[in-house]
Amino acid sequence: MKFSRYIFASIALLTLASCEKEIDFEYKDIPEQQVIEGLLTQEGVSIRLTTTVPTNEPLNDHTITNATVTVSDLTAGETYKLITDKRGVFTHPDLYAETGHKYELEVSVGEKHFTSTCTVLPESEIISAEFNWIKMPYDDVAVLKVQFREVEDKSSQYWLRIYRNGEPYEWQAIESRNAVDGLVTGMMMTSRKDVEAEDDEDVLREGDVIDIEVLTISTTMADYLNSLNNGDYNGNRMFDGPFCLGYFLAAPISSTRLIYHPDQIPYAE
Numbered sequence: 001m002k003f004s005r006y007i008f009a010s011i012a013l014l015t016l017a018s019c020e021k022e023i024d025f026e027y028k029d030i031p032e033q034q035v036i037e038g039l040l041t042q043e044g045v046s047i048r049l050t051t052t053v054p055t056n057e058p059l060n061d062h063t064i065t066n067a068t069v070t071v072s073d074l075t076a077g078e079t080y081k082l083i084t085d086k087r088g089v090f091t092h093p094d095l096y097a098e099t100g101h102k103y104e105l106e107v108s109v110g111e112k113h114f115t116s117t118c119t120v121l122p123e124s125e126i127i128s129a130e131f132n133w134i135k136m137p138y139d140d141v142a143v144l145k146v147q148f149r150e151v152e153d154k155s156s157q158y159w160l161r162i163y164r165n166g167e168p169y170e171w172q173a174i175e176s177r178n179a180v181d182g183l184v185t186g187m188m189m190t191s192r193k194d195v196e197a198e199d200d201e202d203v204l205r206e207g208d209v210i211d212i213e214v215l216t217i218s219t220t221m222a223d224y225l226n227s228l229n230n231g232d233y234n235g236n237r238m239f240d241g242p243f244c245l246g247y248f249l250a251a252p253i254s255s256t257r258l259i260y261h262p263d264q265i266p267y268a269e
Helices: 219-229
Strands: 009-014 020-025 034-041 044-051 068-073 078-081 102-109 112-119 126-135 140-149 157-164 167-174 183-192 209-217 245-250 253-259
Touching: 034 102, 034 112, 044 068, 044 102, 112 245, 126 183, 126 209, 126 253, 140 157, 140 209, 157 183, 157 219, 167 183, 167 219, 209 219, 219 245
Parallel strands: 034 245
Antiparallel strands: 009 020, 034 044, 068 078, 068 102, 102 112, 126 140, 140 183, 157 167, 157 209, 209 253
8 A cells, every 4th residue: 555646635644753745645637736745743733725637737845834833632622823934835943732621623715714723643552573585476576564452442543654665655544353362463465575576665675664553543534534535636625714735634643774784684483
């Protein structure tokens, strides 16, 4: 399951070392629409506003900065007015997600007003991450196996995200029912051993840095991700107000890093 290629809007999300990485979703060719992509974690907040770009137009920057953006901690009764940084992303230096708190994102662009709420679920913990070669009829393939702890809230789902050298590579939405003895497992087929026969979007090479993130998400967010994966590139509607694409997610991140050394990868038993 690969990240959809860049068609209309890039999604700016906070990551491991508070640097920006982008996860690109693909949107249907529809009249220009508002896109709101936002993430609030224990590392900070990042909200990006864009508009869709028709496929017959160049991929110019459609970032919107002339908007009013606030995030309210409904549990603590505090509201933060976000400001744009040099990237055009709305952020705030003192806003961090707290487990159990409910947050509301409000965005006003001209006369249009959008809102979305999200409650921060408990943080998972990545226990292990490793590659194994498996033999396929066409070649050997490196399979990435990630195991992480199931959280106490059994209704929780998980978003497993993989980056290659800081760029989006692959993702999965994983259900809690996949847990065995308190551990949830995600498995992904990645690169062929014969890198010359592999597509650039799939290939992994010696020394590639593989960052792995697990976010605990709600069923609603999992449904949104699954709708994208099932071909509805607009996803389920996640905002109240006029029609709007995108999502707002308040969630904890657990992360780890691997360096890809194909000669050191064992074969699966």
